[in-house]
Amino acid sequence: MVAIARSTAALAPRTAAAAAPPTLRLNSKGAAVTTLQNKLKAAGFNPGAVDGQFGPKTLAAVKAFQKAKGLEADGIAGPKTWSALNKATAPKPSTPTSGGSGPTLREGARGEPVRALQNRLNQLGFNAGTADGSFGPKTEAAVKAFQKAKGLTADGIVGPKTWDKLGIKVTGSVTNPSGGGGGRAVTGYVNGVPRNITVSPIAGGKVMRSDAAAAFNRMHAAAKAAGINLHVNSAFRTMEEQRVLYQKYLNGTGNLAAKPGYSNHQGGIALDINVGGTGTSTYKWLANNASRFGFARTVPSEPWHWEYRP
Ligand SMILES: [Zn+2]
Numbered sequence: 001m002v003a004i005a006r007s008t009a010a011l012a013p014r015t016a017a018a019a020a021p022p023t024l025r026l027n028s029k030g031a032a033v034t035t036l037q038n039k040l041k042a043a044g045f046n047p048g049a050v051d052g053q054f055g056p057k058t059l060a061a062v063k064a065f066q067k068a069k070g071l072e073a074d075g076i077a078g079p080k081t082w083s084a085l086n087k088a089t090a091p092k093p094s095t096p097t098s099g100g101s102g103p104t105l106r107e108g109a110r111g112e113p114v115r116a117l118q119n120r121l122n123q124l125g126f127n128a129g130t131a132d133g134s135f136g137p138k139t140e141a142a143v144k145a146f147q148k149a150k151g152l153t154a155d156g157i158v159g160p161k162t163w164d165k166l167g168i169k170v171t172g173s174v175t176n177p178s179g180g181g182g183g184r185a186v187t188g189y190v191n192g193v194p195r196n197i198t199v200s201p202i203a204g205g206k207v208m209r210s211d212a213a214a215a216f217n218r219m220h221a222a223a224k225a226a227g228i229n230l231h232v233n234s235a236f237r238t239m240e241e242q243r244v245l246y247q248k249y250l251n252g253t254g255n256l257a258a259k260p261g262y263s264n265h266q267g268g269i270a271l272d273i274n275v276g277g278t279g280t281s282t283y284k285w286l287a288n289n290a291s292r293f294g295f296a297r298t299v300p301s302e303p304w305h306w307e308y309r310p
Contacts, residue, residue: 024077028054036077036085040065043088102170105158106221109135112172117158120166121146155225157218183210189239189266192259197268199236206235209268212294212308216271219293228285231274233304237265256301264298269308278303 022032033054037047040061045068048057059075066073069084077085103113110133118131121142126149129138140156147154150165163170183198188209199207203220207213216232223230237245242263248254257263264270275283283303290296294310297303 020079021077021082023079024054026054026056026059026075033058036062039085039089043085098164098167100163100166100168100170101160102158102163102166102168103172103174104160104218105135105174106217107135107137107140107156109174111174113170113174114139116168116170116172117143117166120168124166153222153225155221157221183213186236186238186268188236188268189242189261189263192261194261199268202232202235202271203230204232206232206271207268208235208271208308212269212271215294215308215310219290219295222289222293223282223285226285226289228282230282230286232271233274234265234272235270236268237263239266242266264307270298271306271308272302272304273306275304 021035022028024033024036030052034050034052036054037050037052037058040047040058041050043065045061045065046057047061048055062077062081063073063075065085065088066075066081069081069088071080071084102116105114105117112133114135115131115133117135118128118133118139121128121139122131124146126142126146127138128142129136143158143162144154144156146165147156147162150162152161152165158166183200184207185196186199187194188197188199189195198210200210200213201207202213202216208216216230220230239260242257242260242265245254245257245263246260249257258265260266265272273282273286275286277283278287286295286306287297290306294308295306296309297305298307298309299305
């Protein structure tokens, strides 16, 4: 039996022990053996009593551990074995990767929640640029990269699923490009009755009632992510615009148009999307997805006419 002087290395100055754990083998004794036994135990290998004595049980545990890690199973705890043990027993990094929440954010949004988003993305290694509270193209690119890395739909919109993966809880007010605030007060008509509504821009430049605009912009982004471009030919219409269309209809030179004051386009909830018929990929995408965003087809003869009816 080789009881070696080196086994007393456990008594070497602490600094040396911290820099490189001593090589331990059968009959080694001391604090380093206790550490070894604790680590074996933590890694799921039974070293027997944790007593600072490198006996047969500890030897068997070291050999079993080495074998499990593809190391030479010589029962001697040298640098490779220590390294593997440290790796096996290192505390798992506790980066919170789920459980976050916050307001829905997309390009154009401004506010403290955007700043928090940018800081978080930067912290996680996704370059969102300067954390200035303004959701620009760089932030959008970072969001998309993050979503892709997390197996989410890379639409660049920070909704509940993305917040969950970001792992931070954020509150605060946001100004979104449409729907969330801003908006322009106009006179709309519902069933012939004038009423004040607020309209906001939608992708492509037309306007809708602000809540419908926000929903449409979400739908537009989702469609874009699926390779579908939702081109809108008509959205909110003023009384004058509806009069012109109605006159064309009466003259036989335009599509069916509701009497001025009675079109849902004048209420700001209707839009005509360039679907090109019911056989196209655009139409099929809408048929399968529009309801998720609160949109429905309401005129049987017009596959292009959709209304926001959440
Ligand atoms: Zn229409």
